[in-house]
Amino acid sequence: MAKAISVLGSASDVGKSLVTAGICRLLKDSGYDVAPFKSQNMANQAGVTPEGHEMPRAQILQAKACGLDPHVDMGPVLMKPVSPTGAQIIVLGKAVGQREAKDYFKDTSELAAIAMGALDRLSAKHQVIVMEGAGSPVELNLWSRDYVNLRPARHANAAIILVVDIHKGGVYAQAKGTLDLLPAEDRARVMGLVVNRFKGDLALFEEGIPLMEEVCGTPVLAVLPHLDHGLDEEDRPIRIPVDQKPEAGRFHVGALLSPRVSNTEDLHPLLSEPDIQLTWITDPKLALEQDLLILPGSKATIGDLAHHASTGMAQAVRDAHAKGTWVLGICGGYQMLGRELIDEAGSEGGPNTWEGLGMLPTRTIFRSEKLTTESRFQSAWPEAGHPLTGYEIHQGRTEAQGEGEALAQGAQADAGWRSGHAVGSYLHGLLAEDAWRAAFLNQVRQSRGLALQPMRASDPLEIRIQRWAEHLQRHLRPGAWEKILQVVGPR
Structure with a gap:
């Protein structure tokens, strides 16, 4: 089997995914054939492989850091929450149904076997596996059912790196508490700590590093500034x-934040536009102050639309649109902009039917079969001929029932539709197409009396990955990289 490193954390959201991606890139740059792995992921941030399979975006990012096309073996089990206690289960890229948490945790042996099989296949193909854990590895009540943390690390005989988040506070307790609760066989494989998200003067923590090493009995491999x-x-x-x-x-752009918002990477290209002020919106009063409102994707479109209705956000968006604000919906947000949503299959985890926002003359019917595909189009609006590439993940199928025009040549509402100053599309990655984004945003600027802007290149993902990896490399402690190379062996 391949050599393996397991990146575990003291809690959720301490930075395991990005530390994993950074190590993947540094090993790839050093000439290793490296691949990422995470047994099971709970997140609504998902993407599509070249084969048309759905998988977690965190592992897609890590695959790109390795210079690889993403493959479902890298993230074999994905749970996408649709309610506080229920989730859609994706296994090896395909949706297999929805489960309540109490049912899911009764017996995870089948999914664990699938995940370990995926890990074995990756290990047979690649020289090094960098795997990511989930939450904390020392949730003692979950040990018998947990196949994301210690089980894969043991299966691959992985060296363990523990990530702690100093910004959360209590960093010594995070580190020592986690290490002390690890079983002896796992504690013996811990090679070091990564202290993440330090804010302020790093020199102020220099005396804290040897103290942490003394308290924990483990080297500090890196202290990463925010x-x-x-x-x-x-x-x-x-x-x-x-x-x-x-x-x-400023050019004011507000994105609606909802409980099951997903695929929010779609918004990142807007950060390359210097005149744009981009904010999440939860306060309905702010909707009226925006030039452009964006409704991002959602794992539970009807449920999130019901949320917007109950908070007053739905009416605020209608009012803003009536007064000239532009509205862009992507995937689930596109579905919300129509007149009616019908979910007889119950795939959305909300009511079976719901009135849409009514800004597009469209209707969406949800089906049991999910469409997951990479897509390529040529634009028809606002200018013809711009390439549009990205991916689609949706169970709804949308049809136009009135005025407007298709966004893409040779396509109907299944790709996207525009009517007046409301625009919707199923294409994740739409705003990453620089020429299309420039033409669209200038349509909005012109109608809102703002100065037109030239096309600007968005910050490519490859550059962002490399910048992060170099940040990690700069802040490795003396001897840390050599410890990692001792684990993975010669190239």
């Missing part, structure tokens, strides 16, 4: 301000 990396994080939407008040003279 970095606005712009990369996907599996446990949270893209990091932009929430309910930020509009600044005078």
Whole structure:
């Protein structure tokens, strides 16, 4: 089997995914054939492989860090929450149904066997596996059912790196508590700690490093300062301000934040536009102050639309649109913009039928079969001939029932539709197409009396990955990289 490193964490959202991606890139740059792995992921941030299979975006990012096409063996089990206690289960890229948590945790042996089989296949193909854990590895009540942390690490005889988040506070307790609760066989494989998200003067923590090593009996491999990396994080939407008040003279773009919002990487290209002020919106009053409102994807479209209705956000969006604000919906957000949503199959985890926002003359019918595919189109609006590439993940099928025009040549509402100053599309990655984004945003600017802007290149994912890996490399402690190379062996 391949050599393996397991990146575990003291808790959820301490930075395991990105530390894993950074190590993957540094090993790839050093000439190793390296692949990522995570047995099971709970997140609504998903993407599509070249074969048309659905998998977690965190492992897609890590695959790209390795210079590989993503494959479902890298993230064999994906749970996409549709309610506080229920989730859709994706196994090896295909949806197999929905389960309540109490039913899922009764017996995880079948899914564990599938995950370990995926790990074995990766290990047979690659020289090094860098695997990621989930949450904390020392949730003692879950040990018998947990196949994400210690079980794969043992299966691959992986060296363990523990990530702790100093920004959360209590970093010594995070580290020592986790290490002390590890079984002896696992504690013996811990090679070191990564202290993540340090803010302030690093020199102030220099005396804390030997103290941590003494208390924990484990080397500190790195202390990573906070970095606005712009990369996907599996446990949270893209990091932009929430309910930020509009600044005078800016192009105001507000994205609606909902309980099951998904695929928020779609918003990242807007950060390359210097005149745009981008914020999440939860306060309906702020909707009226935006030039462009964006409804991102959703794992439970009807459920999130019901949320927007109950909070007053749905009516606020209608009011803003009536007064000239542009509205863009992507995937689930596109479905919300139509007149009616019908979910007789019960795939969305909400009511069976729901009135849409009514800004597009469309109707969406949800089916039991999910469409997962990479897609390529040529634009028809706002300018013809721009390439549009990305991916689609949706169970709804949308049809136009009135005025407007298709976004793509040779396609109907299944790709996207525009009517007046409302626009919707199923294509994740639409805004990453620089020429299309420039043409669309200038349509909005012109109608809102804002100065037109030239096309700007968005920050490519490859550059963001490399920037993060170099950040990690710069902050490795003396001898840390050599310890990692001792684990993975010669090239």
